[in-house]
Amino acid sequence: MTGYPMRKPQEMALPMALAAGFLMMLSMPALAATDAAEDAARWDLLRDMYFKDRPVEEAGDRMRIDAPARAHDAALVPVRVEVDPSLHLKSLSLLVDKNPVPLAATFRYGPASAGGSIETRVRVNEYTNLHAVGETQDGRLLMTRVFVKAAGGCSAPALKDPQEAMARLGRIKVKLLETAGPGSAANAQLLISHPNASGLQFDQVSRTYIPAHYIQSIAIRIGGQTVLEADTDISISEDPNLRFSFIPVEGGSLEVTAHDTKGATFSQTVPLGAGGG
Amino acid sequence: MGIRLILAAILSVATAAPAWSEPLAVTEVAPGIFVHQGAIAEPAPDNGGDTANIGFVVGGNGVAVIDTGGTPELGRRLRETIAARTDKPPVVVINTHMHPDHVFGNAAFEGIPIVGHANLRDALAARIEVYQRRLADELGAEAAAGIAPVRVDRPVGEEVRIDLGDRVIVLTAHPTAHTNNDLTVFDRQTGTLFAGDLLFLDHLPAVDGSAVGWLRVLDALERIPAVRAVPGHGPAAVDWPGALDPERRYLTTLVQGVRRVLKAGGSIQEAVAHVAENERDRWLLFDVYNPRNVTATFAELEWE
DSSP, rough: SSSSSOTTTTOOHHHHHHHHHHHHHHHHHHHHHHHHHHHHHHHHHHHHHHHHHOOOOEOOOOOOOOOOOOOSTTTTTEEEEEEEGOOSEEEEEEEEETSOEEEEEEEEOTTTTTSOOEEEEOOOOEEEEEEEEOOOTOOOOEEEEEEEEETTTOOOOSSSSHHHHHHHOOOEEEEEEEOOOSSSSSSEEEOOOOOOOOSSOOOOTTTOOOOOBOEEEEEEETTTTEEEEEEEOBBBBBSEEEEEEOOOOOTOOEEEEEEEESSSSSEEEETTTTTTO | HHHHHHHHHHHHHHHHGGGGSSOOOOOOEEEHHHHOOOOOSSSTTTTTTTTTTTTEESSSSOOOEEEOSSSSHHHHHHOOOOOOOHHHHHEEEEEESOOOOHGGGGGGGGGSOOOEETTTTHHHHHHHHHHHHHHHHHTTTTTTTTOOOOOOOOEEEEEEEESSSSOOOEEESSSSSSSSSOOEEEETTTTEEEEEEEEESSBBBOOSSHHHHHHHHHHTTTSSOOOOEEEEESSSSTTTTTGGHHHHHHHHHHHHHHHHHHHHTTHHHHHHHHGGGGGGSSSBBBHHHHHHHHHHHHHTTTOO
């Protein structure tokens, strides 16, 4: 009973499954192979689209995506990309292969970043691979991927309480998760209250699609130095959420600025040691 | 001879099929108050989508239908049951909230006014296509065909009384809890409260609104002077207000557990793995709903 759109569309009704049982058993391995081939073809296409003809290497154990194999809410799938700090990445791109707009976000690291590991939340429209592609300082591309089972996340009406969500639109909250001393890495979480409307959510009363309205860029700085700059798109869940690490400076403040597609700017400055937001 | 046997088999299947259209079994939980108990399960071919408790109240002039079931077919069977139990006509359909297992039978009550929470229309309109597609996945395209478009003829902002003829029922719209459009129906004559999905028993509560809001609504609900309640999922009727205890315990555990993880700087995945784990053996469908409840509650409480 409830409001979560996330079932795999191909599940069969029982009588049909019984009737077709024998045929299914025969054709199952072939189907699985076709799926894998289709996923690979999709990735080839995306790689050409976003990275042109640059070679993309497997990252091996230097990069890893941590995401639930089966999502609990397709509109809010937590994804963590673990990056070996020794890689010193210049940028990281996160793709949800089969989403209408596959490139969820590109993060560019600044001098105040303390490592490339990032956590965010994405919408997943159908069973798909997620890819993370890191770019090293010398321009090499490293890739890792994971398969996620979820469906319907892009058209899902995620807002459980639209009035409350609109009331806090643009509110920014920064949580300092670990406050080590100046000079050593610290972790923080950034939340931006925003519907991040995908443009794919249909309103049956007005018979129209709710227009796309989403956060398209986020910049995080400390004492004027860049920690992270992100270009974000509709595959990022409602209330965009980022976990990142940075190098604190004595008496510094984290400065966050975000822009949405209607030209609104949201910003917040959080003194270190104060927390909250 | 062989062919004849096969034909006989086919015929027996064919004659068994109309059993599906028989009236729904109901229990008269109080004089003039009938409840059909749904299966405690996800909608699936073996239960035909019959997974919610639905019912009706018979007054002197007409019948109030309270939720209509998870498919148009279930709505039709409910209507047949009403006709078998009383000569009074259905005069109003009340939807306790937007979820498909409670409202997709509305199609069988064309022309009869539908009453719901003031938020019901927009909330259902935003979701109905997704719900319809999911029902087709679960039960097949045929079961999901003929679902009526969203219609709420009388939105309830706070409280509305309906006189069914020598019987007044009180409809109350609640702040965001199970969903943002929960409505309860109280029959003063027998002290029976149709709680909709504000009350779950046996079936793990599903949070599609706000867990914190739900706990607040429970405090308000508890003051309703009912002697029995009809839960949205669970037995046909339960003692009031004692039946609130398991749900309150679960929601409290959920909220406290998520707050603990948030305070420690933990992630959604950590919360999903641990929060309310000690409630697992006390409910059905725990693994279906607890991870979603934790995810939703995590996203909600982050803003505290």
